[in-house]
Amino acid sequence: MNFVKRAWLNLWARKGRSALLILVTAAIMLFVLAGLLLRSAANTAVANAKSSVGATLTLSANREAAFKKMREQMEDQSQDSDSDSKTTPTRPSLTMTPVKLSDAEKIAKLSGIESYNVSVSTSANASGFDAIETSTGTSIMQGGGGFGGKGGFEDNSGDITISGVSSTAGATAFSDGTNTITKGRGLTSDDIGTINVVVETELAKQNDLAVGDTIKLKSLKTDDAAAKSYTVTIVGIYKAKSSSTAQMGPGASDPANTIFTSYSFANTLKGSDAKNTADSVIFTVSTPSKVDSVQKAAKKLINTSKFSIDSNDASYQMVKASMSSVTSFADKIVWLVAIAGTIILALIVILMIRERRFEIGVLLALGERRGKIIAQFFCELLVVLLVAIGLSSAGGQFVGDKLGEQVVASAQTSTTSNSQGGFTRGGGQAPSGEQGQGAPSGQMPGNMGGRTSSQAAMQKQAKLSTRITLKDVGLLTVFGLAIILIAITAGAAGILRLQPKKVLIGS
Amino acid sequence: MLETKDLSYWYTNKDDYLFKDLDLTFDAGISYAIVGESGTGKTTLISLLAGLDKPRAGKILFRGEDIQASGLSNFRRHHVSIVFQAYNLFTYMSALENLMTALSITHSSHNGDRQYAMQMLSKLGLTEEQMKQNVQRLSGGQQRRVAIARAMVCDAPLVVADEPTGNLDEANSDEVMALFNQLAHDQGKCVIIVTHDAAGAAKCDAVLRLKHRELTWQKQPPVPAMVD
Structure with missing residues (x-):
């Protein structure tokens, strides 16, 4: 019986604990997926804006x-009138x-x-x-x-x-x-x-x-x-x-x-x-x-x-600026959740290893390689991760949509308020992008319709299309694997240090 | 089969040793009992012989080779089977799965042979239903049998047991000791048992007493039969 089968037997025998672990991992993966979806949707929105939100010359x-x-x-x-005081200057016209x-x-x-x-x-x-x-x-x-x-x-x-x-x-x-x-x-x-x-x-x-x-x-x-x-x-x-x-x-x-x-x-x-x-x-x-x-x-x-x-190209820039803030927020979600998730899972793995030190001790006493024991824990978490990814993929769409609505609304309020400020100050200038971000402000000669056009363009992007693709699931799996690898590495110290004699003899 | 050369062990202070310069020889086909008061170092000695710990000084030779040279983990995997006082079975597995795991880890010649494992369990009195039950659902005596069966199925020529009859009544204790003797005599294994049970120890072929940091033969081992 190899370590893969042991991992499976352990997960199956401790169904309650496995279910809890799946739920915790699914919650972490759900937020990572929501972040990835938002990010992907924002990038798609910018790409779509390139073709749908026109730029003009x-x-x-x-x-x-x-x-x-x-x-x-x-x-x-003025110079002529100074030299010849008899000449009456006429005001030049534009x-x-x-x-x-x-x-x-x-x-x-x-x-x-x-x-x-x-x-x-x-x-x-x-x-x-x-x-x-x-x-x-x-x-x-x-x-x-x-x-x-x-x-x-x-x-x-x-x-x-x-x-x-x-x-x-x-x-x-x-x-x-x-x-x-x-x-x-x-x-x-x-x-x-x-x-x-x-x-x-x-x-x-x-x-x-x-x-x-x-x-x-x-x-x-x-x-x-x-x-x-x-x-x-x-x-x-x-x-x-x-x-x-x-x-x-x-x-x-x-x-x-x-x-x-x-x-x-x-x-x-x-x-x-x-x-x-x-x-x-x-x-x-x-x-x-x-x-x-x-x-x-x-x-x-x-x-x-x-x-x-x-x-x-104010409309495009406005959509781009708005989506840029969504992307930035999504990136933060992904990284924060990934880091927090890694810490949580690492702690769970450490506790799991402490709880199972007798089992590890017996395996070591039988002569099992420490690497294979670590691999057993990895396999257990991998199965948990795959089920969790399945669950989070089912719920990720919903969370991504809800989060997307909130974030876009917030980004639009921010961008519109900034652009309105720019409009008032700039007079004939097109709405500027986000303040302090150096977004270009295209000149709009005498055409006040530009502002309305930008807002219309923004409204087109009001709903981010968050759709789970295989690429998203693949990326989520990569994130998940990285998280469990780090968590296992953190927990592996306990396995590497464990002396079977201390655990087993005289216990 | 197993020899100790100038084996010494202490915890923190070299002068406060548990035993010093031990020279012992353990042969195949013989059951050995190590007896002594609590705290005399019996368990430490057996953990050294089982490759669970390293000696402070001296060496342990298995078939003439230092067990540390080839690695303690490798020694445990291929040459030793350990029976723990607390059984230490995999609690998420059945009795049969416990044996199959041991066969796999030790790279036994019977690796993957369920029938062989079932025969061994059956020999120790477990029914087929009990073999497939989670070990936690078995009684203490049954769990002990599974632990002994786990040691028996492996090809390891050396079997080390720490207080295998602890908390057992006399009848069960006799039964367990009989099993170990069976391992030594029928399978030609070298069996070393640490025990408090004087009556149980007496059933072994040789008895070593650890007292006042000295190890003396209470019962000399029989001369091993010459092998052609």
Whole structure:
């Protein structure tokens, strides 16, 4: 009868003790597994985020360069006025060069660019229908679209905000769920060059407008051209969520006054100079982790003194930061439980060896090798471990799910609160990652929808998918083996030191 | 078979020895009893002869070889069977499994032979049902028989027993001593028994008395038969 059979006989004969040992080991393994599951789920979530939570590049006018140029002009004028006191200095204006669509098309051909959406913002006056008027200075702020690229309000704005897009589905305000089409259809690339529009529900209700109706929009009068009236066709009605509230400056238009058109029509309203241009173009990068290399390649295709191309992988970074804290927590669980489990099992083994010193003494007296006695204890614990792994695998899913919910909720609260802080401070900056961790904060030129988009992305990750795989069970077995090996090693000292004479003779 | 050369033992102080410079010879086919008062060192002597402890000075030779040279564990595994006063059976096993374990550890020629083990137990009066019961369910006398059977099944030529008749009535004590004599005479083993029981000791072929640190023959061993 070899040591394996002795181990089995011992476990079978002492069923109660074996059951207790299995329960203790199963409890240890359960928490190790929960930690491993959380860790694995968090890693999967980050990997999924790379493909599902898109990163974008935004091509727009280089505001920094424009401001610099304006400051230089002011300094030049100031010097001129010092030398020639008769000259009356005129205040230089901020000149933003609109993005050329040809540049955008070049960038769109880069590998890694999935799609792009052109954004043109302007305003017009309602003709034959009434815009919604807000009686107080405070109004509901729209999550996206309305003021892209402007960063403020024009003095000569009309009562209707025109948001020209390539397609409504690609516009942030629609993709993040802030706006939803309730009637008719959204704008598609087929609408480029047409005069089809999508209006907000409240505006439609106030003016008894329905899909198929036509309305008139009057372009703003400029120095070069007189106001011109255009009859447009309503192809869809959208509903804007009013959950996102913020203080808006005086003179701001109600969000319901935003009418979505194709960017070509928005350019028409802007004037002939705006033809084939855009305020900004947002490119969706297929793999967020490659956003930097795509950005680098895109920069080579544009005049960086006039245009800037900024990355916005805030959603990805936010998910990554959130999951990083989950991973960190899971790692701590795994190691703490593993260490505590090792100590507990080591103590149990030491007690077990003390309790069975007569048996060990007899084995030694019969001439059994100490190594084989240790191997017998190892076999006993191995059987216990295998049963415990089976039990913990059955319960690990449940514990992992519950723990995952708690941890993700806590991580999201922490990340969101940090990101909101970053948003307030940064103004036009994208939400930053966890404070002090150096997470990048991508610039979001004039697009306030980014925050909502990030939160939507976070919500997508709100439930960690903890699923037990063979790999998890394998890893758990490795952990378990390491734990029992250390525990046995600690307990083996008792076997190695034991002198059979002291135990057996004269007892 | 077994010899001691200048065997000495003390605990802490060399001058306060238990025995000193013992020269003894134990032959096969003879049963030996070591008797003496409590504390005279009988158990220590037997533990040295069984390879459970190392002498402080001198050496023990088995078939002319120092038992420490080949390793005490190896000596116990192949050459000695020990019967303990407290039986020291594996309590989570049946009587049969106890014997099978001993056969396996000692690499006996009968390793794995259940029939042989059952025959031995049967010879010692255990029924088949009792053989398969957990040893804790057997009576003290039955457990003692199992312990003796465990020593008998192994191929070891030397059998060492520490107070094998302790707490036994006279009838049982006689029966046990008869078994040991049977081991020596029928199987040709060298049997060394430590006992308090003077009557039991008298049944052995030779009796050694340990008194005042001196070991003297109370009953001289018979001259072993010459083997061709």
